Amino acid sequence: MEDQTRSLLQECSSGCKMAINSFNQMRDYVTDEKLKTVIDQYDKKHKELEEEVAKLLKEHNSQEQDPGMMAAMFSRMMTDLKLMMKKEDSQVAKLAMDGCNMGIQSLTEVINKYEYASAQSIALAKSIVKTEEQLVQDLKPFL
Secondary structure, three states, X not given: OHXXXXXXXXXXXXHHHHHHHHHHHHHOOOOOHHHHHHHHHHHHHHHHHHHHHHHHHHHOOOOOOOOOHHHHHHHHHHHHHHHXXXXXXXXXXXXXXXXXXXXXXXXXXXXXXXXXXXXXXXXXXXXXXXXXXXXXXXXXHHO
């Protein structure tokens, strides 16, 4: 149970950090003030979730997890490339939605995989998934 809890929380940590990095990267390409507000709002939410994850990891004698270096580099390069080719707010929204969908899929997979993790860690992971799902909905008007 303890190992599963740590593993689930580390995945949550990695996912939150990946989202925060993506928000920071995309913010430079956004021209619509409403979209900037949405990105800032969810950046703040992800930072709060990451703080909760870090606190639980510390309680379980574990450390935060950074996104894999190769995955982070690839994500950054692809985002820059796509946004340089099409500098539109709708492209930012699409890329953010793609990231959300990947996060939803990967976190849901690890929630199912680590079914014996603590109830608190599972609830936090599900909260992150719900945040991602709500972000997708909030980005739709910008397509």
